Amino acid sequence: MIPAAFEYARASSVEEASKLLKKYGEDAKVLAGGHSLIPLMRLRLAQPKALVDINGIKDLDHIKESGSKLHVGALARHVMIQNSAVVKQNLPILAEVAGEVGDNQVRNMGTIGGVMAHADAAGDYPTIALMLDAEIVTNQRTIAAKDFFKDIFTTPLAPDEIVIEVVFPVANGPHKYIKFRRRLFDWAIVGAAAQKMNGGWRIGLTNVGPTPVRATAVEKALHDGAKPEEAAQHASDGLNPSGDLRASPEYKKHLARVLTKRAIEQAE
Amino acid sequence: MKHKVSTTVNGTRREHEVESRLLLVHYLRDVVGLTGTHIGCDTSQCGACTILVDGKAVKSCTMFAVQAEGKNLTTIEGMAKDGELHPLQQAFWDEHGLQCGYCTPGFIMAAAYLLEQNPNPTEDEIRRGLEGNLCRCTGYVNIVKSVQAAAKTMGGARAKPTGHQAVTAGGE
Numbered sequence: 394m395i396p397a398a399f400e401y402a403r404a405s406s407v408e409e410a411s412k413l414l415k416k417y418g419e420d421a422k423v424l425a426g427g428h429s430l431i432p433l434m435r436l437r438l439a440q441p442k443a444l445v446d447i448n449g450i451k452d453l454d455h456i457k458e459s460g461s462k463l464h465v466g467a468l469a470r471h472v473m474i475q476n477s478a479v480v481k482q483n484l485p486i487l488a489e490v491a492g493e494v495g496d497n498q499v500r501n502m503g504t505i506g507g508v509m510a511h512a513d514a515a516g517d518y519p520t521i522a523l524m525l526d527a528e529i530v531t532n533q534r535t536i537a538a539k540d541f542f543k544d545i546f547t548t549p550l551a552p553d554e555i556v557i558e559v560v561f562p563v564a565n566g567p568h569k570y571i572k573f574r575r576r577l578f579d580w581a582i583v584g585a586a587a588q589k590m591n592g593g594w595r596i597g598l599t600n601v602g603p604t605p606v607r608a609t610a611v612e613k614a615l616h617d618g619a620k621p622e623e624a625a626q627h628a629s630d631g632l633n634p635s636g637d638l639r640a641s642p643e644y645k646k647h648l649a650r651v652l653t654k655r656a657i658e659q660a661e
Numbered sequence: 662m663k664h665k666v667s668t669t670v671n672g673t674r675r676e677h678e679v680e681s682r683l684l685l686v687h688y689l690r691d692v693v694g695l696t697g698t699h700i701g702c703d704t705s706q707c708g709a710c711t712i713l714v715d716g717k718a719v720k721s722c723t724m725f726a727v728q729a730e731g732k733n734l735t736t737i738e739g740m741a742k743d744g745e746l747h748p749l750q751q752a753f754w755d756e757h758g759l760q761c762g763y764c765t766p767g768f769i770m771a772a773a774y775l776l777e778q779n780p781n782p783t784e785d786e787i788r789r790g791l792e793g794n795l796c797r798c799t800g801y802v803n804i805v806k807s808v809q810a811a812a813k814t815m816g817g818a819r820a821k822p823t824g825h826q827a828v829t830a831g832g833e
Binding site for chain 2: 394395396397398399400401403424427428431432434435436444446448472495496497498499501502576577578
């Protein structure tokens with residue numbers, strides 16, 4: 394299928410990209426990996442008037458640790474995050490999650506900044522970002538993950554605002570992300586993440602609502618000494634997932650509990 | 662508005678003026694005239710359109726031609742050299758790695774990337790490495806065998822595409 398016509402401009406710096414976005418206004422979109430945007434454009438679910446291609450911006454794909462924080466540049470591709478020694482050492486769960494996104498071809502193109510800005514409820518990185526209190530740094534400000542994922546496909550990003558990097562805390566204790574799906578390259582029907590950090594547990598859930606979810610009731614139960622299977626019963630507390638082709642709301646809530654239990658038990 | 666796009670396709674420089682909305686796969690098939698790269702699903706799932714962009718396997722239906730500016734592209738037509746099939750092509754032939762053959766160019770390009778990354782993959786690594794490609798005929802068993810056979814023939818040598826323009830280029 395052929396996308397609707399659009400104007401195309403390449404930016405060689407963040408400033409230039411921001412200027413171009415301002416010029417084209419609200420109907421412009423940033424083109425990074427394009428693996429969510431281009432399929433939407435082909436189905437004409439998205440018909441931006443202009444695309445600002447940021448792939449030529451240098452030094453936006455950095456991955457580095459500094460001051461107990463892991464800085465991942467917006468243009469870091471999934472394959473880079475998956476294979477990065479720095480990520481494996483400082484936040485191994487992120488490398489593992491990156492390896493579960495799409496397939497080789499998708500991972501060669503898709504970027505972490507794109508996943509954040511797209512804010513798909515089934516995105517995997519947003520769950521990790523929310524559960525670990527990561528920060529999304531833009532060309533205008535720093536936004537806490539808990540304030541970033543507002544609703545499905547909805548973030549506080551202004552039309553001329555561009556994600557520069559995502560800053561995670563270093564966490565290399567026991568961890569596990571379980572992405573439940575029917576085929577390897579699919580989105581998660583439900584995903585559950587567990588990370589031991591600072592003596593406590595962080596628990597996150599993917600695709601059980603319009604935004605990623607931090608399962609604080611499970612975290613608290615674990616903190617109070619509950620066994621994983623007891624604590625995991627709270628994973629569906631307060632959830633109101635919508636059903637889709639693959640899973641009913643009841644089934645998603647069931648998966649949230651089962652996968653949370655497994656993630657805690659399998660964390661290493 | 663049209664944009665100039667300069668690429669190297671299978672070792673040959675190409676320059677065209679294209680519309681920004683032209684997908685790379687349509688550019689290769691309809692503008693350059695290399696129809697070996699197939700379009701299967703139109704939803705970025707099937708992998709039939711897989712090519713190498715600067716050596717990396719990419720679904721050419723999920724990239725605009727304008728994004729290929731300055732890039733080195735390798736399609737299935739760039740795999741054979743001097744009339745001799747690439748070891749992967751020969752292995753798919755020998756091991757019956759195809760039935761209808763529609764998905765085959767994509768599988769071979771994805772497998773070329775896989776062997777470049779990992780010259781001696783296990784069966785599980787092959788299956789995971791080809792997760793972005795769908796085949797409706799073979800049940801994948803013979804595709805996995807083909808990649809194993811090619812890895813053996815190549816003796817762990819890297820599956821570098823030749824960059825050579827095959828005689829069949831131009832489409833039939």
